[in-house]
Each structure stands twice: as structure tokens, then as C-alpha cells.
Amino acid sequence: MIALLVRDLRLAFRAGGGFGLGLGFFLILAVLVPLGVGPAPQILATIAPGVLWVGALLACLLSLDRLFALDHEDGSLDLLATAPVPLEGLVAIKAFAHWLTTGLPLVVAAPVLGVLLNLPGPAFFWLVLSLLLGTPALSVIGAFGAALTVGLKRGGLLLSLLVLPLYVPTLIFGAEVVSRGAQGLTVGTPLALLAGITAGSAALLPFAAALAIRINLR
Secondary structure (H helix, E strand, C coil), rough: CCCHHHHHHHHHCHHHHCCHHHHHHHHHHHHHHHHHCCCCHHHHHHHHHHHHHHHHHHHHHHHHHHHCHHHHHHHHHHHHCCCCCHHHHHHHHHHHHHHHHHHHHHHHHHHCCCCCCCCCCCCCHHHHHHHHHHHHHHHHHHHHHHHHHHHCCCHHHHHHHHHHHHHHHHHHHHHHHHHHHHHHCCHHHHCCCCHHHHHHHHHHHHHHHHHHHHHHHC
């Protein structure tokens, strides 16, 4: 399992893994939004929670089509499917590697980009915490979508159409945590729901993704 994680991390740091693509997109979005809506601090402070979460969601979506596609193209996925490692564990490791190379950099960069969007001071802690809790769900849900479309030619668009509706609850509760934190309101309920989505996704979706991969490899 550790060897598989190291392998996926090495691929992510090479040209085929798309490492840094999501982070670059996140940065560009945070820079362009003030140019598009204007520099008014009050407007930027109001929209910042939603913009940052939408940016994180789309950044995670960029590299999902490569999650299983490269392994399928070179035949590695067939070998991994017959390896002693459970296929559910393979999906979980790939989702974890995707989060380490995409989600975690977004969590680290989010406070800096929050400054560009004039995010209120009390919201910075909740922004980092919500992304830390919510972005793993984006990677696991994305792994499920990638498993459904593995083997399909030009499946990137279909993958986006499948995954985006599943991302909506995470987006809603994540942005709500930051918005309430900025206003000094209680964040317990949306934070608990966000954590519940991540826990439920991590517990159930690797099994569904493994089943989808087995069906696609037949």
C-alpha cells in the first residue's frame, strides 16, 4: 500500500500527474475575480467564501480524469486489480494521493488567496478548517467518478457531469462554514455536516468505485 502511494506521488510530481495545475488554477481564479467584480472591499468580503470554495472544487476536478486513465492505458490497472491488495484499498490510496497533491496544497494556499479577496479576519481559521475537512471528500467522490468513466475515450466531460452534482453538498456546507465564521455566527451544524459527508464518502465510495472498476475491466 505504501509503495503504491509513493508511486502515485511520484507520478503526480511528473508531467503526467498534473501536479500544480489545480493550485495554479486556484491562484488565477483568486486574482481574476477582483478584476471582474471590482475592488470594493465589502463586495469581495461577501463573495470570498463562495469564490474560494468554488475555486477549490474546480481545482480538484481538473486532474480527476487522470486518476485511473493512465493506469488503464498502460495496462497497470489490470495488474493492480489482480494484485493481493484489495481493489478498495487501491481506490482509497489513489484518492489519498490525489488529495495530497491537489487538496492539501489548496488548504495551504487558501489563506494567502483569502487576503486577495479581502476575506474577514475571523474567517481565515474556518476557511482552512473547512477545506481540511471538505477537500478529502472531493478527492474520494472524484475517484468514484473516475472509476465510472475509466476506459471511456474522452470521458473528461462525462466525468465532470457525473461528479459536479455530487460535489454540491460539500460546496454548500463548506462555504456556509466560512460565511458564518466571517460573521461571528455558530458554525457547528454546517461543520458537522461537512465532516459527515467526508466520513461517509471515505467509508462507502471506495467500495462503489472498486465495483465500477471491476465491471469496466470485464
